[in-house]
Amino acid sequence: MSTLKRTWKVNGQTVPIRAPAGRRLLDVLRDDLGLVGTKESCGEGECGACTVIVDNEPVVSCLIPAGQLPDGTAILTIEGIEKTRIGRLIQRAFLECGAVQCGFCIPGMVVSSYALLVKNPRPSTPAIREGLAGNLCRCTGYTKIIQAVKLAAARLPKRK
Amino acid sequence: MKITETIDIRFPKTLAEALRLQAGEKTRGQLLAGGTDLMVQWASGAPTPERATSIWNLPELDAIEIFDDFIEVGAGVTHAFLRDAAPIHRHLPALVAAAATIGAAQIQARGTLGGNAANASPAGDTAPALLVSGGSVLLASRSGTRTVPLDRFWTAYRRIDAQPDEIIVAFRLPRKGSARERFRKIGTRRAQAISKVMAASRIRIVKGRVTSAAIALGSIAPTPVRLSAVESLLVGQKLTPALIDEAEQLAQATVQPIDDIRSSADYRRWASGRLVRDALENL
Amino acid sequence: MTKPQSPPRRLIGQGMMRVDGDGKVRGTTRYLNDLAYRGLLHGAVVRSPVPRGLLKGITPDPDYDWSGITFVTAADIPGINVVHMHDRTMPLLAELGGEIRYRGEPVGVVAARTPERAAAAAAHIRLDIEVLPPLLTLQEAVAVFKARPGAFDSMKDQSIVKGDLARGFAEADDVLEAEYWAGHQEQLYLENQGLIVFPQKDGSILVEGSIQCPYFPVHELNDPLQLPPEKIRVRQTPIGGAFGGKEDYPTMLTGYAALPALKSGRPVKITYERNEDILFTPKRHPVWVRYKTGFKKDGTLTAIECDFLLDGGAYLTLSDVVMFRGILHCALAYRCDNVTIRGRVARTNSMPCGAFRGFGAPQAIWGLESHLDAIAARLGKPPHLYRLQVHARPGDVTPTGQVLSGENGSTACLKLALQRADFARKLKRCSRGRLRRGQAKWYGIGLAFFGHGAAFTGDGEAKFKAKGRVELTRLADGRPGIDIRVSSTEMGQGVHTVFTQIAADALSLDPGRIRFPLADTGLTPNSGPTVASRTTMVVGNVVHRAALDLKRQIESFASRRHFKGAAVELRRSQLVAPGRPPLPFARVARDMLAELGGASGFFQFELPPETKWDQQAFVGDSYPGYSWSANIAEIEIDPLTCEIDVKRVTAVLDIGRVINPVTASGQVEGGLTQALGYALLEKIGTGRNGLYDAARLQTYIIPTARDIPEFDVQFVEYPYTFAPPGAKGLGELPMDGLAPAIANAVEAATGRRIRTLPITPEAIFAALHPAQGAPAS
Missing domain, CATH: 3.30.365.10 (Aldehyde oxidase/xanthine dehydrogenase, molybdopterin binding domain)
Structure with a gap:
């Protein structure tokens, strides 16, 4: 079994990684780096609670062996989201719209919303539903979450 | 220690290196692309291999090239990349539509076309669209490359025509040209769904008559299948309501689906015909 | 007692932002798994591999390395091997020489330094079991109930009788009888079950975890652990969803973790992964309900006879109370002078069912609201006008003899929902199996109306204080x-x-x-x-x-x-x-x-002194107050594939004073979405091996953001003035009625009534093609 020696950029900071190559990204984040904002619920890529952003794409961190991420990989987790302007807008909109209940899906939901708005700053309602379809929520019925993403999008600075 | 940590995963940087690593291997499960199937299988208690070779991000597998007659899609191309690759949308619309129904954004970002084909699930979402293109798979090994027509690629339940030392490099997919394509999936829900039945079709009509027809179904047999009897029925004919009725019934008579957790054999048989109708009515 | 003067309201009624x-x-x-502790042991439960049998031996594999591992069986239980629950019959761990009653029944617990080591060790416990034939499902139990009632194993019976049923049927011009079924439903909180038991120096235990009812472990485990309530202290960690699923079960989990904790002197954590959580924790009770109703030509209901049968699983746990709530809702919402309801809890060789939002009421309302539409159809009356005619309102007497108070928005809910959804007009557009002009898909609209008793049943709140x-x-x-x-x-x-x-x-x-x-x-x-x-x-x-x-x-x-x-x-x-x-x-x-x-x-808290309840006779004031609601579902069904698309749901609710309209409507949207899953998607069966067949999130299908309809949620406020600020029950109400509203809409769209949940495309196909498809049970 090979042990990795890698350097990633996690939430903007350069972080050395030492782990078995097959360790799930989720476990590296939670157990090795203490970034426990990312949640595990199903462990098989169905629920989206462990969603993080790797090199600008939203991914489920439970299905990625750490070894597949080379040196320099940029990872953004819920802990890094609030350092971004879009992230803060999303978090505020979630609170204002009442989009949060038990909260367990919310870090993943916020990260997916971020990934969506970075790619598509003016998403239609179907685009929001599609962008969040990989994140299961059992409390809210999604309605207020969708409203929150719309609200955050409306507050994004206009591009010329 | 989690189960995936017990696997010795190697990370070649080039295809040549990967082929060298695979040269002595006995089973195919040791090739790991985006992990959206294998990591799930391993986590859910399926037997794990001692070693695996990661072919994620191999530069040789990542390209899409447009040629005059066909498109060559690298096996490492993700479903998200396919969706974003606008220039190919008009050439392979069924494949792009199929890719868009896989999982959700997170799975599409990691799942690859090669992985979907190699996993060889009867419910593999891209397989029917690949089949109707009439294309082929490019396989490479240390001893060279070979081409397998897609309609001979899936040989049995979860089996493909590839040796343990071979890696899927690309798919050579004829452009649809003037033909029309359609893809429709009936899933367990509207997103993040595994299919109950799905159909892809590529049909060319010239002066009111069908000149070529390819229709493929997924999730109704141990492998994705072409409906050759229905295709033969259609070619040379005008698409009248009576012919569409006949095609629907022939499809239903041809398929032999099973009951499983996602659907019933009866429904699948019926829906197979309905999706053929859908394809023919929406050309 | 003088009622306190309310201060000027400032926050109540406003959508104040969540404090958490x-x-x-x-x-x-x-949450629990985010907290780091040193020196924890991790527990793994050793489970029966068969649904029924005699436990004849428990043998740790002698060739396995057991160092550092704590293993407990029923022999390690300090006191009596029983979890209190409601009837003191369920052992904490299966007893050697005793009967295994369900697949996965805990036989022992292994604790080790890592979860992986614990799981590996648990796999090295050999069980010697003499296999006995199981009765696995409600379908089998109902077959026994119908064919040989004497052989039917009921863990609890309870009837409600009002008036004279025979006279009611004699007065009837017509009689309609039908049966309705629904299967298990999994709560599917996103955070799996988990807790830690810390043994204390004084012999007491401290429990921390995702626990919906912290006082339950305090009072349910005194006998097995030989600890008085003051020696079991429970601290809640933030809960990642529960919906009832963390009501009864954490008591068992506390017991499983406490035994190795007490034996080893080390804290023991048990946390389930999703697969184990779905397979081996309680679900909503499957139901079979049979209505036989008599009514006059003008629609007056003269008789309601109802058999309400729940699958309780292998032990009663709290199924008696679930059944009570069920039968109390079987005829609650409509005027009828002659009612007999017989509730039963079937024993099957399956994981005991437990609490899930609604607690028996959704099962009752599923049957009643489907049946009421069928009666309206028989009478030739539009379903909404029929409900306006016969629904319960202030002054009416419930089946237990309770007079409904004036703090009751039943009529207002119905009227506002009908108006907001434009029900009467849209009802005329329903396809009934034939596309109308301009329709590409079959269209249907369906209504359900219901009440929900708020707070403990009967005099529970009076006793509880x-x-x-x-x-x-x-x-x-x-x-x-x-x-x-x-x-x-x-x-x-x-x-x-x-x-x-x-x-x-x-x-x-x-x-x-x-x-x-x-x-x-x-x-x-x-x-x-x-x-x-x-x-x-x-x-x-x-x-x-x-x-x-x-x-x-x-x-x-x-x-x-x-x-x-x-x-x-x-x-x-x-x-x-x-x-x-x-x-x-x-x-x-x-x-x-x-x-x-x-x-x-x-x-x-005290109930009004005039509250009367006779638990033996099931007569009196069955709930302190009632919330009311009307749900309307608008759906489209694709005739090509029988796929169902719920386009719009209107829900009007009387929950008394609305304290926070944002959290309240969030509860409603979330509950309706769970009900949508119950109605259409969430299917889980039992294999011959006694295991659920949909034990992962890949196979247990809940709604995603793309599966939900547009919601129109409205409140009408009829406050419970006895208890300022005057709220009534909210949490369960949104789970109660959407499934029958959708079934009624499916009937309006296709002309076929589906009597089994969930209503899948396969079920609709089978109803439309009875020769081709298997009948819907």
Whole structure:
């Protein structure tokens, strides 16, 4: 079994990684780096609670062996989201719209919303539903979450 | 220690290196692309291999090239990349539509076309669209490359025509040209769904008559299948309501689906015909 | 007793932002698995591999390395091997020589340094079991019930009788009989079950975990653990969803973890992965319900006869009360003088079913609301006009003889829902199996109307006497503030926010000065479990009254200490007396804390003294109050594939005073979405091996963001004036009625009635093509 020696950029900071190559990204984040904002619920890529952003794409961190991420990989987790302007807008909109209940899906939901708005700053309602379809929520019925993403999008600075 | 940590995963940087690593291997499960199937299988208690070779991000597998007659899609191309690759949308619309129904954004970002084909699930979402293109798979090994027509690629339940030392490099997919394509999936829900039945079709009509027809179904047999009897029925004919009725019934008579957790054999048989109708009515 | 004067309302009725939202959107809220502890052992449960058999031997593999591993069986139980629950029959661990009654029944617990090592060790326990034939499903139990009633194994029977059924049928012009089925439903909270038991030096245990009802482990495990309630202390960690799923089960889990913890002297954590959580924790009870109804030509219901049969699983646990709530809702919402309802809990060789939002009521309402549409169809009356004709309203008498009070928005819910959904007009557009002009898909609209009894059944609240305190204290910033001390748990539903609003209004203080610590049975009075749609109604009243009590104490202290005996009022964070300059609350509170050390307001809930309930006869006031709702579903079905698309859902609810319209509508949208899953997607069967067939999130299908309809949620407020601020039950109501509303819409769209949940495309196909498809059971 090979042990990795890698350097990633996690939430903007350069972080050395030492782990078995097959360790799930989720476990590296939670157990090795203490970034426990990312949640595990199903462990098989169905629920989206462990969603993080790797090199600008939203991914489920439970299905990625750490070894597949080379040196320099940029990872953004819920802990890094609030350092971004879009992230803060999303978090505020979630609170204002009442989009949060038990909260367990919310870090993943916020990260997916971020990934969506970075790619598509003016998403239609179907685009929001599609962008969040990989994140299961059992409390809210999604309605207020969708409203929150719309609200955050409306507050994004206009591009010329 | 989690189960995936017990696997010795190697990370070649080039295809040549990967082929060298695979040269002595006995089973195919040791090739790991985006992990959206294998990591799930391993986590859910399926037997794990001692070693695996990661072919994620191999530069040789990542390209899409447009040629005059066909498109060559690298096996490492993700479903998200396919969706974003606008220039190919008009050439392979069924494949792009199929890719868009896989999982959700997170799975599409990691799942690859090669992985979907190699996993060889009867419910593999891209397989029917690949089949109707009439294309082929490019396989490479240390001893060279070979081409397998897609309609001979899936040989049995979860089996493909590839040796343990071979890696899927690309798919050579004829452009649809003037033909029309359609893809429709009936899933367990509207997103993040595994299919109950799905159909892809590529049909060319010239002066009111069908000149070529390819229709493929997924999730109704141990492998994705072409409906050759229905295709033969259609070619040379005008698409009248009576012919569409006949095609629907022939499809239903041809398929032999099973009951499983996602659907019933009866429904699948019926829906197979309905999706053929859908394809023919929406050309 | 004089009712307290309500202070001017400021926060109640407003959508105040969640008090626990910040940590949740930032990912800083620490759930159980986010907390790091040193020196934990991890427990793995050793389970029966067969659904039924005699346990003849438990043998640890002698060739396995057992060093560092603690293994317990029933022989390690310090006291009596029984979990109290409701009938003291379920062993904590299967007893050697005893009968295994369900697949996965715990036989032992292994604890080791890592979860992986524990799981590996658990696989090395050899069980010698003489296999016996199981009865696995409700279908099998109902077959026995119909063919050989004497052989039917019921764990609990209860009837409700009103009037004279025979006379009712004699008066009827027509009779309609039908059966309705529904299967299990999994709560599917996103955070799996988990807790840690810390053994203490004095022999007591401290439990921390995702526990909906912290006082349950305190009172349910005294016999097996030989620990009195004061030696079992439970602290709640933030709960990542529960929906009833963490009501009864954490008691068992506490027992499983406590045994190796007590034996090893080390803290033991058990946390399930999703697969184990779905396979081996309780679900909503499958139901079979048979209605036989008599009615006159004008629609008057003259007789309702109902058999209501739940699959309780292998042990009763709390299924008796689930069945009680079920039968109390089987004929609640309609006028009828002659009613007989017979409830039963079937014993099967399956995991005991448990609490899930609605608690028997959704199963009852599924049958009743489907059946009522069928009666309307038989009468040739539109379903909405028929409901307007026969629905229960103030002054009507329920099947148990309770007179419905005037605090009842039943009619208002129906009328507003019909109006907002434009029901009457759209009903005419329904396809009934044939596309109308302009329709590409079959269109259907369906209605359900229902009530939900709020709080404990019968005199439960009178016996329980929910207690709570509101304390003056120093907050983390060193300045004075308020702690709310009740055992109601925040599971996402918003109780921390809503109680902060209630306390802030009662005290006339800034909500920022009010804190609501997580429940800790060592510090928090027992205000009861967070169940039964009772929390805002009953415990909200306790908080309100305890806060008023504290307010009076603060005012009287200020009067004495700062205002020379003048009458003083705490108003908007100031102590004010006529003709004197006001003093800030902080100043007075600091003095109060310095001189008295603290202060707390207390209240204990009581029902109105005229409440009457006879538990034996099931006669009387079955609930303190009723919430009401009407749901309307608009659907499209693709004739090509029978796929169902719920386009729009209108829900109008009378939940009494709405404390926070944002959290309330969030509860409704979420509950409706669970009901949507129940209606259409969530299918879980049992294999011959006794295991559920949909044991992963890949196979147990819940709605995604793309599966939900547009929701129109409206409230009509008929407050429960006995208990200010006047809320009635909310949590369960949204789960109750959407499934039959959708079934009624499916009937309107296709012309076929589906009588089994979930209503899948396969079921619709089978109903439309009876020759081709298997009948829908």
